[in-house]
Amino acid sequence: MNIVVCVKQVIDPEAPSSVFRIDEATQKGKNIDDSPPVLDPYGEYALEGALRLKADKGGKVTVISIGNDFDQNAMKKSLAIGADELILVEDDSLKDLDAYGTVCGLVQAIKKVGDYDLILTGREASDTNAGQTGSGIAEAMGLPLVTLVQQIDIDGSQAKIQRVITDGYESVTIPLPAVLTISNEIGEVRFPNMKGIMAAKKMKPTVYGPGDIGMDTVPKKSKMVRLYQEVSEAHCEFIKGESPEEMAVNLAEKLREAKLF
Amino acid sequence: MAEYKNVGVFCETNGGKLAPISTESLGIGRKLADDLGQSLVALLIGDQVGDAAKDAIRYGADKVYVVDNPMFKDYLSDSYVEVAQKLVDQASAQIVIMGQTDMGRDLAPRLAFRLGTVSTSDCLELAIDGASKRLLQTKPVYGGNAKEVFIIDTDPQIVTIRSKAMTALAPEDARQGEVVAFDAAIDVATLKMKLLEKVVEEVTGVKLEEATIVVSGGRGIGSPEGFSQLEELAALFKGAVGASRPAVDQGWLPPNRLVGITGKIIGPDLYIAVAISGSTQHMTGCGGSKTIVGINLDPEAGIFKRAHFGVIGDWKAVVPALTEKIKTMIG
Numbered sequence: 001m002n003i004v005v006c007v008k009q010v011i012d013p014e015a016p017s018s019v020f021r022i023d024e025a026t027q028k029g030k031n032i033d034d035s036p037p038v039l040d041p042y043g044e045y046a047l048e049g050a051l052r053l054k055a056d057k058g059g060k061v062t063v064i065s066i067g068n069d070f071d072q073n074a075m076k077k078s079l080a081i082g083a084d085e086l087i088l089v090e091d092d093s094l095k096d097l098d099a100y101g102t103v104c105g106l107v108q109a110i111k112k113v114g115d116y117d118l119i120l121t122g123r124e125a126s127d128t129n130a131g132q133t134g135s136g137i138a139e140a141m142g143l144p145l146v147t148l149v150q151q152i153d154i155d156g157s158q159a160k161i162q163r164v165i166t167d168g169y170e171s172v173t174i175p176l177p178a179v180l181t182i183s184n185e186i187g188e189v190r191f192p193n194m195k196g197i198m199a200a201k202k203m204k205p206t207v208y209g210p211g212d213i214g215m216d217t218v219p220k221k222s223k224m225v226r227l228y229q230e231v232s233e234a235h236c237e238f239i240k241g242e243s244p245e246e247m248a249v250n251l252a253e254k255l256r257e258a259k260l261f
Numbered sequence: 262m263a264e265y266k267n268v269g270v271f272c273e274t275n276g277g278k279l280a281p282i283s284t285e286s287l288g289i290g291r292k293l294a295d296d297l298g299q300s301l302v303a304l305l306i307g308d309q310v311g312d313a314a315k316d317a318i319r320y321g322a323d324k325v326y327v328v329d330n331p332m333f334k335d336y337l338s339d340s341y342v343e344v345a346q347k348l349v350d351q352a353s354a355q356i357v358i359m360g361q362t363d364m365g366r367d368l369a370p371r372l373a374f375r376l377g378t379v380s381t382s383d384c385l386e387l388a389i390d391g392a393s394k395r396l397l398q399t400k401p402v403y404g405g406n407a408k409e410v411f412i413i414d415t416d417p418q419i420v421t422i423r424s425k426a427m428t429a430l431a432p433e434d435a436r437q438g439e440v441v442a443f444d445a446a447i448d449v450a451t452l453k454m455k456l457l458e459k460v461v462e463e464v465t466g467v468k469l470e471e472a473t474i475v476v477s478g479g480r481g482i483g484s485p486e487g488f489s490q491l492e493e494l495a496a497l498f499k500g501a502v503g504a505s506r507p508a509v510d511q512g513w514l515p516p517n518r519l520v521g522i523t524g525k526i527i528g529p530d531l532y533i534a535v536a537i538s539g540s541t542q543h544m545t546g547c548g549g550s551k552t553i554v555g556i557n558l559d560p561e562a563g564i565f566k567r568a569h570f571g572v573i574g575d576w577k578a579v580v581p582a583l584t585e586k587i588k589t590m591i592g
Contacts, residue, residue, distance in 0.1 A: 011403070013403070013404050013541075013542075016563070017405075017406050017540070017541040017544075017563065018563070020403060020406040020407070020541075022407060029402070029403040029406060029407055098379065099370075099379045100374075100379050103374065124382075126403070126404055127402060127403055128402055129382070129383065129400070129401060129402055129403075129404065129522065130370075130381070130382055131366060131370060131382055132370040132373070132374075132379065132380060132382070135367075135370035135371040135374060136370060136373075136374040136379075138371070139371055139374035139375050140374060144339075144453040144454060145338060145371065146338070146454065147338070147366070147367045148366070148367070160457070165363045165459070166362070166363050166470075166517070166525075167461050167462055167464060167517050168459070168460045168461040168462040168517070169459075169460050170456060170457075170458070170459045170460070171456075171457040171458045171459075171460070172337075172454050172455060172456050172457060173454070173455045173457060174453055174454050174455075175453055185516065220414075221378055221379045221413060221414055221415045222379050222381070222411050222412065222413045222414060223411070223412055223414065224409055224410070224411060225390075225397065225410040225411065225412055226409070226410040227402070227407055227408075227409045227410075228407060228408055229406065229407050229408075230407075230408060235569075236555070236565045236566070236568045236569065236570065236571040237569065237570050237571070238565075238570075238571045238572070238573060239570060239571065239572050243578070244572070244574035244575055244578035244579045244582065245578055245579075245582035246582075247572045247573075247574055247579060248572065248574075248578075248579045248580070248581075248582035248583040248586060249582060249583075249586045251554065251570060251572055251579075251583060252583055252586040252587050252590060253586075254570055255531070255552075255554070255570070256590055258552065260474075260530060260531045260552055261474065261498050261531070261587070261590075261591070
């Protein structure tokens with residue numbers, strides 16, 4: 001089966017929050033510890049889901065990303081862990097895409113790939129925390145959609161899917177082709193091994209400009225008014241005491257004083 | 262193209278009553294409608310939801326469109342998006358508000374793209390921009406490291422709001438409004454998605470999102486046995502026990518106890534974080550708590566940057582002593 005996985009390059013979300021700043025020039029977040037950009041973790045879960053299906057059913061996994069200024073190491077990780085092809089839709093005009101522009105571009109790129117049984121995205125990107133791309137692709141292409149997926153079982157032209165809900169999960173069936181947004185419950189993402197890293201080094205991503213995928217203009221439906229970091233207002237009052245036990249007693253008294261119980 | 266001129270709120274029910282997130286949505290919806298000089302229209306899809314419809318009036322709606330049909334007992338993306346589209350048109354909703362819930366998270370972006378617009382999820386603040394009269398939508402980005410204010414240029418402007426971020430109005434029995442039954446039966450044969458089963462993992466004790474006091478543990482707790490000590494402390498307050506991702510990944514507590522960006526986002530009166538470093542992902546889940554207490558051996562732990570009270574010490578000594586002291590205080 002042929003699977004398209006849409007991924008995104010993000011600043012490293014695992015970097016400590018103390019190194020996070022807003023880049024005034026680009027009006028985007030950055031890490032000041034020079035940590036390189038990475039594949040979005042949720043996109044990695046989507047890729048993991050695709051690679052497991054490929055191992056079970058055979059076929060091809062094509063990874064697509066849209067944006068600008070791609071970091072080859074970050075993007076090639078998808079090839080190193082087992083994707084067959086990497087397509088980068090890259091241009092300066094794509095640097096400030098909103099959800100609508102992202103979806104339009106990805107849909108055009110997917111149509112160019114042409115042959116797919118499943119389209120997977122992460123449940124949300126770790127920078128925007130939006131969770132719109134998969135839903136948008138499904139609506140734009142008129143395909144069935146299941147969000148927050150934790151398990152995929154393929155049975156011919158049908159898929160049985162488990163999706164995460166607040167206190168458990170739902171099982172649903174949908175016909176293929178379909179769009180799934182993948183949640184972290186799908187399981188641990190594999191690491192690249194040396195063989196994979198060496199193979200990825202030799203592989204070249206397919207690079208398209210917007211014109212190559214028939215994207216003549218970059219549509220936009222929303223705009224950022226302001227991006228800011230809140231000054232944390234909590235001033236921590238450290239509870240004093242000669243021992244942990246004494247501190248605990250003093251804490252209980254503080255909480256009672258504050259009428260918290 | 263519908264003429265968009267009202268504020269619409271998709272309501273959800275819980276045991277036949279309006280869910281708290283929906284009274285909060287109506288609260289902010291009322292304010293936005295008043296600022297724009299528009300009507301507030303509640304939109305309700307479900308089964309046996311007549312009482313909740315009347316409640317929506319008490320909590321601020323001018324009008325309620327109700328789709329009351331056994332086929333809508335459970336949220337199903339395919340059927341709800343069809344009905345939601347009809348309801349938004351019927352209500353002429355220029356702004357559409359939902360909760361950032363199982364339903365809202367799934368429905369909002371899908372409905373938005375179906376209507377040729379976009380949505381903004383997990384909003385913490387909503388206000389009308391004086392100059393443009395568009396909806397200013399403030400939401401956390403970069404895992405809670407920053408906030409972004411958006412404007413959507415196309416109608417309807419669809420948003421989901423975070424639980425407890427907005428305030429419900431006090432219900433008024435005297436408030437007048439109209440409840441209108443809306444017939445939106447759809448042909449189930451056309452639906453691509455079929456629901457096979459819904460598995461709810463039983464939660465013993467108080468639900469995380471309903472508790473006024475939450476005690477959470479992190480990697481430093483070290484074992485499931487450690488969590489039983491947190492259970493004992495939480496039980497004194499009739500509170501709930503939560504966990505950070507490393508503790509859930511270790512299997513010490515089930516995933517439905519996860520507090521964080523991919524778990525529960527809660528806002529209790531008191532949040533006691535035990536042996537939790539305070540990663541941004543975790544703080545996104547508990548940052549809305551009114552009072553945060555951090556208990557951690559590491560004086561540099563990030564939790565102390567967000568906590569109101571801190572104890573630098575070994576939780577194994579602090580928690581039992583705290584439990585004993587509170588026992589004597591509560592009597």
